[in-house]
Amino acid sequence: xxxxxxxxxxxxxxxxxxxxxxxxxxxxxxxxxxxxxxxxxxxxxxxxxxxxxxxxxxxxxxxxxxxxxxxxxxxxxxxxxxxxxxxxxxxxxxxxxxxxxxxxxxxxxxxxxxx
Numbered sequence: 362x363x364x365x366x367x368x369x370x371x372x373x374x375x376x377x378x379x380x381x382x383x384x385x386x387x388x389x390x391x392x393x394x395x396x397x398x399x400x401x402x403x404x405x406x407x408x409x410x411x412x413x414x415x416x417x418x419x420x421x422x423x424x425x426x427x428x429x430x431x432x433x434x435x436x437x438x439x440x441x442x443x444x445x446x447x448x449x450x451x452x453x454x455x456x457x458x459x460x461x462x463x464x465x466x467x468x469x470x471x472x473x474x475x476x
Contacts, residue, residue, distance in 0.1 A: 386422075386423050386424035387399075387400075387401055387406070387421070387422070387423055388421075388422050389406075389408075389415075389419045389420060389421050389422065389431075390419065390420045390422065391415050391417070391418075391419040391420075396408060396412050396413075396415070397409070397412075398421070399442055400442075401421075404446060404447055405433075405436070405444060405445050405446040405447055406421075406433075406444075406445055407442045407443065407444050407445070408442065408443050408445065409441065409442060409443070410438060410439075410440075410441055410442055410443050412443065414435050414443070415433060415435065415445070416433065416434055416435065417432065417433070418430055418431070418432055418433075419431055419433055431447050431448075431449065432447065432448040432449040433445045433446065433447060433448065434446055434448055
């Protein structure tokens with residue numbers, strides 16, 4: 362379809378692909394310092410290769426929401442990113458633990474349905 366576009370519009374669309382990636386809200390905090398996370402998957406995450414090599418316990422956040430405290434180790438380095446693997450990653454609860462049994466007659470809320 363780009364063959365039917367004017368050359369100046371084709372150039373504008375091509376330069377758009379060179380724009381920096383949109384930053385995600387994912388970050389981790391280690392020793393009081395925050396570091397951006399590029400991607401996250403079930404058993405690990407990736408950071409920029411420019412970030413320091415981390416090892417040990419870190420806190421993982423999605424914006425202001427605490428995802429969990431994880432034990433991590435660097436596993437691989439590629440062109441522009443460093444990959445880390447979770448050795449231990451318990452999931453933080455979305456709500457504080459209750460000190461009572463829930464009432465079975467209470468309607469479900471959106472947070473209950475997601476679990």
